Amino acid sequence: MEIKKNISLKPYNTFGIDVKALSFVEVTNVDELKAVLKDNNESLLILGGGSNLLFTKDFKGLAIKNNLKGISVVSETNSEIALKIGAGEVWHEFVLYCIEKGYAGVENMSLIPGNVGASPMQNIGAYGVEVKDVITEVEAFNLKDYSIQTFSNKVCLFGYRTSIFKTTEKGNYFITAVTFKLKKKAEINTSYGAIENELQRMSISSPTIRDVSNAVINIRSSKLPDPKKIGNSGSFFKNPVVSEAQKNRILEQYPTAPNYPQDNGGFKMAAGWLIERCGWKGKRIENYGVHNLQALVLVNYGGAKGSEIYALSEQIIESVKAEFGITLEREVNIL
Ligand code: FAD
């Protein structure tokens, strides 16, 4: 466990932004974490897979790359299993492990980049499922008093791309493990339109969890850029939730605008659609821009600065506000 100085963070963020961290260390267990924190007086950044971050400047503190591994069975019945997963495990590898073992519940979230430890941060989700649907507990190291705390699902206050770890408790905890409850008998969820269509295209009528995973992987690969080839952080903005009156005003002008009713009476609008309508889709400015297949994804074609991508996101927010009266909120964490 070596604290390195002036390290490039380029390999540690999927946007591929070349900034430096004043100090950098990888930890593989809680004792190492405690040892690192004991003599530290620098500000902290916890790094998972770096797939939901935009660095706009050098990080003048200590970046801690989380490498806490391990999979253990917490409890098991004939119908369910509870697994505790180390925060540094790669999310998609965990999904593949579950598929291999026949544990259902995470297959719709196949191919989401990043680590298990970051999954509760913004309550990751895709294709009709959110991680809150399968999380029972989050274990975290309290960065103030060094205690280990366990948060039940309810206490995490999960919502659309949010939890207490991104809001009221931001910066207070290092998530060390997450416990998931999975089903041994699959309850296949293909209600999200694109999955049904993809399964039909694959000529599958009675899908297994592996089939659902493969369908999701196909859909995602067809429109989301692979960060190994083009730098990005997935959706840059959240899909905004608007009032019924506001949704109706937009539909008067654009009758085909995608919108999804929410439990609270609001309507989720597709930010990708709003951004596309404002003419941004596929727009390239030097070596960065808006992806040509998904307008919600900002991209670094190589060598762009985070501050340039941030400035582009400001312009997009302004134009969507001017056209639709909606203020987009960033999903990506800005540093
Ligand atoms: P990082 O980017 O390393 O960290 C994100 C934030 O969490 C930072 O603030 C960091 O400090 C904090 N953090 C990380 N680990 C810990 C920890 N152990 N304890 C405390 N804080 C921590 N997201 C979705 O929800 N759905 C999608 O479908 C989706 N698709 C994507 C597709 C692509 C191509 C890409 C690049 C990203 C996508 N994302 C998606 C976003 C991203 O994959 C998720 O947000 C993921 O959970 C981030 O994990 P990470 O380990 O890379 O976190």
Ligand code: EPU
């Ligand atoms: N759309 C457009 N133009 C675009 C992009 C999308 O018109 O350029 C339209 C689509 O045609 C569709 C609607 O917008 O009618 C929704 O598009 P899509 O199904 O691609 O999903 P999304 O809302 O853009 C969200 C999540 C993704 C997640 C997918 C699948 C957010 C912010 N994004 O994207 O999550 O993978 O649904 O469930 O909620 C992420 O968070 O990083 C992420 C990639």
